[in-house]
Amino acid sequence: MTVITVAQQKGGAGKTTLAIQIATALAARGKGVAVVDIDPQASLTGWMRLREHGARDATPIRLSMVGGWRLGAEIERLRREAEFIVVDSPPHAAAEAKEAIRAADVVLVPCQPSVLDVWASKATVEAAVKEGRRPFLVLNRVPPRGKSLDEARDAIEKAGYPALSARLGNRQAFVNGIARGLGVVESEPKSAAADEVRALVDELGAALA
Numbered sequence: 001m002t003v004i005t006v007a008q009q010k011g012g013a014g015k016t017t018l019a020i021q022i023a024t025a026l027a028a029r030g031k032g033v034a035v036v037d038i039d040p041q042a043s044l045t046g047w048m049r050l051r052e053h054g055a056r057d058a059t060p061i062r063l064s065m066v067g068g069w070r071l072g073a074e075i076e077r078l079r080r081e082a083e084f085i086v087v088d089s090p091p092h093a094a095a096e097a098k099e100a101i102r103a104a105d106v107v108l109v110p111c112q113p114s115v116l117d118v119w120a121s122k123a124t125v126e127a128a129v130k131e132g133r134r135p136f137l138v139l140n141r142v143p144p145r146g147k148s149l150d151e152a153r154d155a156i157e158k159a160g161y162p163a164l165s166a167r168l169g170n171r172q173a174f175v176n177g178i179a180r181g182l183g184v185v186e187s188e189p190k191s192a193a194a195d196e197v198r199a200l201v202d203e204l205g206a207a208l209a
């Protein structure tokens with residue numbers, strides 16, 4: 001069983017979006033997937049409700065909503081049921097994020113392509129390293145053109161943060177799929193957004209091997 005935690009202290013970076021895309025892409029590959037929502041905002045839980053009611057044909061993914069302090073026990077319980085567990089964590093909650101990082105095999109840190117957002121990732125990256133976990137920055141909402149990607153990459157390199165080369169664009173397809181309880185590999189499997197997600201999961205698989 002592999003635990004993938006999505007964490008980022010900064011709010012709105014794309015944690016829930018990334019967690020949904022990874023969970024659905026793994027499920028589409030026939031893996032047994034559970035998602036765990038430890039964010040009191042319960043965004044992932046809301047998406048799962050849409051999935052259960054509006055997208056009945058979608059591949060089943062199990063959901064647990066627990067407080068951060070119960071995460072370790074919940075993962076122990078899910079160990080028998082899932083090959084992959086994807087944990088979505090809240091912003092601005094160092095104690096909960098620490099629990100989620102501690103439980104993880106790998107920590108994904110979504111980050112929008114700006115120097116300020118790269119700097120804001122410091123606490124999360126350092127918390128992962130401190131717990132002996134492998135953090136990877138994932139650039140999210142990358143615009144189709146402009147200098148921001150190069151500038152962000154430069155800042156990541158200078159800071160010495162490990163990052164996946166796969167990234168997600170700023171695409172309405174992600175937003176639309178989520179509104180239907182789906183990941184983009186399910187809602188628009190032939191889209192550029194779905195290609196990005198599959199590339200990300202491939203790279204993650206290679207990093208975990």
Ligand SMILES: Nc1ncnc2c1ncn2[C@@H]1O[C@H](COP(=O)(O)OP(=O)(O)OP(=O)(O)O)[C@@H](O)[C@H]1O
Nearest residue numbers: 011012013014015016017091141168169170171175
């Ligand atoms: N790749 C993307 N393309 C377009 N919109 C995106 C993308 N990623 C995230 N968004 C949008 O940005 C907003 C924040 O995303 P999301 O809720 O996933 O971030 P978060 O880190 O989970 O936020 P929070 O810190 O509040 O939990 C949402 O409106 C979401 O639809």
Ligand SMILES: [Mg+2]
Nearest residue numbers: 015016039043
């Ligand atoms: Mg969220």
